[in-house]
Amino acid sequence: MSQPLSSSSPRQTLQSPRGTHDILPDQIAEWRFVEETFRGVCARYNFGEMHTPLFEHTELFARTAGESSDVLVTKQMYSFVAPDEQSYTLRAEGTAPVVRAYLQHHLEQQGPVAKLFYIVPVFRYEAPQAGRYRQHHQCGIEVLGASGPEADAETLALASDFLRALGIEPALHLNSLGTPQSRSAYIRRLREHLEPQRETLSEDSQKRLDINPLRVFDSKDERDKAALRDAPHLLDHIREHDPESSEHFARLCSYLDALNIACEVDHNLVRGFDYYTRTAFEFVSDKLGAQGTVLGGGRYDGLVEELGGPPTPGIGFGSGIERLVLERQATGHEAPATPPLIAFLVTMGDEARAAGVPLLRQLREAGIRCDSDFVGRSVKAQMREANRQAARYTLLLGSDELAQGTIALKDMEASTQETLPRDAAVTRLQAAQHDNSPSR
RNA sequence: GAGGGUGUAGCUCAUCUGGUUAGAGCGCCAGGUUGUGGCCCUGGAGGUAGUGGGUUCGAUCCCCAUCACUCUCCCCA
Known part of the structure; x- marks a missing residue:
């Protein structure tokens, strides 16, 4: 097809940048359907919609990405220096801006719990792939100020209702990450387990072993899976050494049971950053290839403090609209017809x-x-x-x-x-x- | 960042081991009715074969590069 021009031929047509997509009129009904379904469910759960700026001070995302993480900070953010010589970054994830706004506008003063939702574009410089784009769109929620498992249940109930309203039923994977304390004790154990097998691990996982051993669980490499076969499970460690998190998880499970939401415990479901606590979950489709996570989230009791606020528990999720649309297409769903021309x-x-x-x-x-x-x-x-x-x-x-x-x-x-x-x-x-x- | 696949009209695809003016279906436009649709018939527009090099007497077809898309690793939504 036509190529991006390289300066000299002004007549050549331009393409949208790599990893970005236009949504044309014949696709818009499907998008609207997803968005309106989300708004409808959020309204029933009494969440308030909000917008945040398309770009933020780079520092906001740099902090949530963690100094140590090579993931977002180094290469994956769309950062730019504006004429005021400050560094700004296009929204790299959904939660940080919401928390920033929560703190900036003192939403904690309006009541103990803030229930917020958003539908926004997110930008990350990634290698595009099926279900993974450089600009994608997320709908998500955040519950700030509630630490109990009821908030987790509320979050998962909303997520489940949303997906069901879309006519899709991905599997819910659930795990507990404990607290930073119990987790770091576990990481020590895990490291002790893996270190002797270092040579048998994949190259990636050998690096993970140094930076964040938990991430080895993410690997699909058979060698890594073999090494983990009889590794201690995070959840078991928590059950033994972190009674509060253990209790939290148990109560959440009983709530899910009462809500009739099926889930499977996934010991491989881990998160990289310290501010993640306890509940972590993903709704995963088996029809979307490698990028099967259609909705993911968890508890982040340490994040608000990380962003300079008072200790405030939080939980939420983000869901990729592109993936939801793909999943609906894969399962033969079509958006309701648009009203006819009279x-x-x-x-x-x-x-x-x-x-x-x-x-x-x-x-x-x-x-x-x-x-x-x-x-x-x-x-x-x-x-x-x-x-x-x-x-x-x-x-x-x-x-x-x-x-x-x-x-x-x-x-x-x-x-x-x-x-x-x-x-x-x-x-x-x-x-x-x-x-x-x-x-x- | 690493590896594999693909790239021919607006869309979906042909073009048989490189060989004269690259084809079809759908779509689009027009005609078949002085002022009338869907079906049918006829005609038309539209491609320097992603782009740039190379090999060759000759390349859509072979080679290299580049861009884009796609799949996997990685990571996440």
Whole structure:
């Protein structure tokens, strides 16, 4: 296809940047459906929608990504220096900006718990792949101020309802990460277990062993899996040494049971950063290849402090809209049809064409969804267009009708046509529009 | 960042081991009706074969590079 120009040929067309995508009119219904479904579920759970800026001070994401992490900070962020010589970064994840706003606007003063949701684009410089893009869109929620497992249950109930409303049922994977204290004790144990087998690990995992041994669990390499086969499980360690987290997990499980939400404990489900605590979960599809996580989240009781706020527990999730759409397509779902075009105006001759301009406006003012030809095509072509647009009715305006102050109204399905006064036609179309409007 | 696959009209694809003006279906436009759609018929527009090099008498077809897409590792949504 056409190529991005390399400076000299101004006539070549540009493409959207790698890993970004346009969403065209024929796909927008599906997107809207996902977004509106999410808004609807959030409304029922009494979450408040919010927007945050597309870019933030780089420091915000640098802090949540952790100084030690080579993941986000080094290469994966879209950072730029503005004319004020400060470094800014395009939203690299959903949670940090919300927490920043929570602190900045003192939402904690409005009550003990803040329940927030958002639908936003997220930018990361990654190698594009199926279900992984450089700009993707996330819908997510954050519950700030509640530490008990009820908040975890609320979060998972909302997530589950959302996915169910979309008609998809990915598997819920659940784990507990304990607290930074119990986790670091566990990491020591894990390191002791893996260190002797160092040579048998994959190259990646040998590095992980030094930086964050927990991450070895992420690996799909058979050698790593073998090394982990009889490694101690984080959850077992927590059960033995972290009674509070253990209790939290047990109660959450019983809530999920009461909510009829099936889940499987996944000992390989881990997170890299210190501010993650206890509950971690992912809804994973088996139809999406390597990027199967359709919704992921967990508890982050240490994050608000990390961002300079008072100790505040938090839990939330993010869900990739692109992946939700892929999953729905993979399971044969289609967005509800958009409301039909009620009327298409066909004009004959210059005079009628001119008269059509105000007539169209009158129809729109009457609430009628209608359209017309804009390139002066033949009547036949205009009729074809009306048919292509699946218009319920065609309005025909020519010199005869013009002279009589009437208009011809053709029912495209029944193929019947009658000539009637303009106002009568408008009234008729209004009724048709009403019948075809989605009942609310 | 590493590795594999792909790249021909708007879309989906042909073009048989490199050989004259690169084809089809769908879509689009127009005609078949002085003012009328869906079906049908006819005609038309639209491609320097992603791009740039190379090999060759000759390349859509072979080689190299580059770009894009795609899949996997990695990571996450």
